[in-house]
Amino acid sequence: MQILRVLLLRLLTTAITLAGVAVIVFFVIRVVPGNPIAMMLPPGATDEDIARLSALYGLDKPMITQFGIWLSGVVQGDFGTSITTRQPVLALVLGRLPATLELSIMALVMAMILGGAAALAGTRFRGGRTEGAIDVANGMALSVPDFLWGLVLILLFGVLVPIFHISGRVTPSLELPFTTDFYLFESLFRLRFDLWADIVAHMFMPALALAIPLAAIIVQLLKQSLKETMNLDYVTLSRTKGYGETRVILREALRNAALPTLTLVGVQFTFLIGGTVIIERLFSYEGLGNMAIDAVINRDLPLIQGIVILFAVIFTGVNLIVDLLYTVLNPRLRHG
Amino acid sequence: MSFLRVNNLSVRLKKGPPLLRRVSLQVAAGDVHGLVGESGAGKSMIGKAVLGILPPSVEVTGGEIWLDGVDLLSLPLAERRRRIGATAALIPQDPLTALNPSHRIGPQITDRLVDILGWSRADANRRALELLAEVQIPDPDRVMRSYPHELSGGMRQRILIASAFAAEPKLIVADEPTTALDVTVQKQILKLIAGMQARHGTALLFVTHDLGVVSKVCQRLSVLYAGMVVEDTSVADFFAAPRHAYSAALLAATPKYTDPAAGLQPVPDAVIAQVRAEVVAFDRGAAHG
Numbered sequence: 367m368q369i370l371r372v373l374l375l376r377l378l379t380t381a382i383t384l385a386g387v388a389v390i391v392f393f394v395i396r397v398v399p400g401n402p403i404a405m406m407l408p409p410g411a412t413d414e415d416i417a418r419l420s421a422l423y424g425l426d427k428p429m430i431t432q433f434g435i436w437l438s439g440v441v442q443g444d445f446g447t448s449i450t451t452r453q454p455v456l457a458l459v460l461g462r463l464p465a466t467l468e469l470s471i472m473a474l475v476m477a478m479i480l481g482g483a484a485a486l487a488g489t490r491f492r493g494g495r496t497e498g499a500i501d502v503a504n505g506m507a508l509s510v511p512d513f514l515w516g517l518v519l520i521l522l523f524g525v526l527v528p529i530f531h532i533s534g535r536v537t538p539s540l541e542l543p544f545t546t547d548f549y550l551f552e553s554l555f556r557l558r559f560d561l562w563a564d565i566v567a568h569m570f571m572p573a574l575a576l577a578i579p580l581a582a583i584i585v586q587l588l589k590q591s592l593k594e595t596m597n598l599d600y601v602t603l604s605r606t607k608g609y610g611e612t613r614v615i616l617r618e619a620l621r622n623a624a625l626p627t628l629t630l631v632g633v634q635f636t637f638l639i640g641g642t643v644i645i646e647r648l649f650s651y652e653g654l655g656n657m658a659i660d661a662v663i664n665r666d667l668p669l670i671q672g673i674v675i676l677f678a679v680i681f682t683g684v685n686l687i688v689d690l691l692y693t694v695l696n697p698r699l700r701h702g
Numbered sequence: 703m704s705f706l707r708v709n710n711l712s713v714r715l716k717k718g719p720p721l722l723r724r725v726s727l728q729v730a731a732g733d734v735h736g737l738v739g740e741s742g743a744g745k746s747m748i749g750k751a752v753l754g755i756l757p758p759s760v761e762v763t764g765g766e767i768w769l770d771g772v773d774l775l776s777l778p779l780a781e782r783r784r785r786i787g788a789t790a791a792l793i794p795q796d797p798l799t800a801l802n803p804s805h806r807i808g809p810q811i812t813d814r815l816v817d818i819l820g821w822s823r824a825d826a827n828r829r830a831l832e833l834l835a836e837v838q839i840p841d842p843d844r845v846m847r848s849y850p851h852e853l854s855g856g857m858r859q860r861i862l863i864a865s866a867f868a869a870e871p872k873l874i875v876a877d878e879p880t881t882a883l884d885v886t887v888q889k890q891i892l893k894l895i896a897g898m899q900a901r902h903g904t905a906l907l908f909v910t911h912d913l914g915v916v917s918k919v920c921q922r923l924s925v926l927y928a929g930m931v932v933e934d935t936s937v938a939d940f941f942a943a944p945r946h947a948y949s950a951a952l953l954a955a956t957p958k959y960t961d962p963a964a965g966l967q968p969v970p971d972a973v974i975a976q977v978r979a980e981v982v983a984f985d986r987g988a989a990h991g
Contacts, residue, residue, distance in 0.1 A: 600800050605755050606754070606786060607791075607813060610780050610783060622803060
């Protein structure tokens with residue numbers, strides 16, 4: 367019951383948030399300098415040409431009328447037509463979304479595995495050299511931004527020891543039997559491990575670059591709350607029951623210590639998705655972020671609007687999932 | 703043969719002052735041994751040392767803890783934990799913090815039976831239900847499936863008592879088990895622990911600052927001051943004629959509910975000075991020895 371109520375309330379606030387985002391993005395990109403028509407016509411085009419093309423895309427109408435036309439389309443699931451590619455925005459954006467989702471999820475999983483393992487090791491061997499080494503590595507991971515990690519990885523594993531691909535999502539010469547754009551998941555589903563390995567070899571470095579800063583945040587938070595939890599009475603009691611220290615950490619402390627970390631990971635995960643814009647560019651990865659940069663360069667207004675709305679949907683969706691997960695993991699919140 | 707024998711146990715803060723000064727005591731199988739003293743006298747510290755849960759800021763500097771014929775301090779950590787888990791148990795002080803908030807009650811009673819002693823889950827569940835009935839918890843089936851936050855403090859302490867007796871340990875350390883409870887519940891819990899102890903024949907190390915409780919449940923007691931045992935005697939002798947001046951003052955300081963006009967009697971300064979002098983003399987002797 368509780369979960370259902372939370373869900374309904376959140377859907378309502380989500381709708382309001384998205385409406386706000388729609389208004390802001392629509393007007394801001396029309397106020398800033400730059401004009402899509404000027405980008406499309408060759409130099410020397412006459413004023414008449416410009417007026418004709420503007421009329422074609424409805425850009426000659428008052429801004430508020432343009433907004434009305436766009437919004438009524440959006441409500442019916444029509445996000446307009448991309449000015450540069452002349453294809454429906456929704457199809458373009460949804461075609462790129464799986465690539466970015468797969469990259470973000472892979473980065474998140476890497477961050478949780480790396481961060482979780484380091485936090486557990488640091489707690490198990492607290493006060494010793496292992497913890498010191500983890501703290502030092504952590505400080506480094508935190509102080510360098512994701513795109514610099516991307517460059518470092520390209521140098522290390524793309525140039526010096528070329529074991530991963532540095533650009534693209536999949537080797538272009540490969541035959542792809544996929545019916546969806548979720549290459550990573552579909553290759554697994556179809557048991558095509560050869561393709562899966564190729565896709566992972568492409569994703570590994572961009573995903574790792576995105577994962578390193580998030581992993582560092584996870585280590586810091588999880589280790590701190592694990593250490594606090596390790597001094598609680600129920601943990602002490604379980605020691606008297608005969609459990610070894612590793613099992614005490616995993617059985618008694620981890621679940622309770624993970625709760626505060628989880629909320630933060632949710633927030634940080636949205637930053638990670640934001641980070642895909644630059645990382646995708648760096649690795650020429652054909653996702654939403656790469657498309658967003660092209661759209662901005664070409665002043666492709668409908669496409670920018672579509673991408674921003676989609677990012678907003680993803681962000682609010684991630685926050686919703688985190689809240690629900692929190693309710694599931696913490697039994698005290700279930701009967702509110 | 704005593705089931706628990708502590709010999710000359712010394713504990714101190716790491717690179718700091720001593721917390722226990724060559725403490726010795728013996729608890730025979732099935733006996734109830736009280737540990738009394740003021741706050742900070744080290745009574746809980748003895749219980750923690752016996753169960754191997756001294757805080758990391760503290761170190762053992764000497765002595766032996768013999769549990770069921772084995773010196774615990776000579777064992778490696780994992781082995782020590784297993785032995786303690788199989789033969790001893792703790793009834794903790796605060797029932798509100800001693801149960802894991804994200805596990806159900808059932809597994810928290812049966813975990814030791816299944817994981818450490820290798821019982822089948824079905825046997826362990828049957829045993830847990832029996833124990834919950836024995837500690838007079840209504841509807842044990844439902845309680846097994848509950849989370850700690852759904853139960854009252856008194857209920858949780860009953861559950862912790864049931865859990866302590868689950869593996870039929872030979873020794874239970876009860877660390878001020880009624881301090882955190884309502885006065886009305888304290889008496890019931892005390893009676894419950896005493897009854898369970900008698901039925902199961904478990905030796906009990908009872909940490910308390912309440913001499914009234916000691917007179918009701920214990921056979922022997924150790925009086926502690928500043929980590930030193932000032933008197934180790936039978937309860938009957940203690941209440942008839944305490945030998946040490948500090949013990950006598952402690953006894954006199956216990957409020958007498960039968961005579962409200964008597965007021966409170968603090969431990970006299972002269973007695974404090976005397977027992978402090980003994981501690982100083984002990985430390986000087988230890989430094990030269």
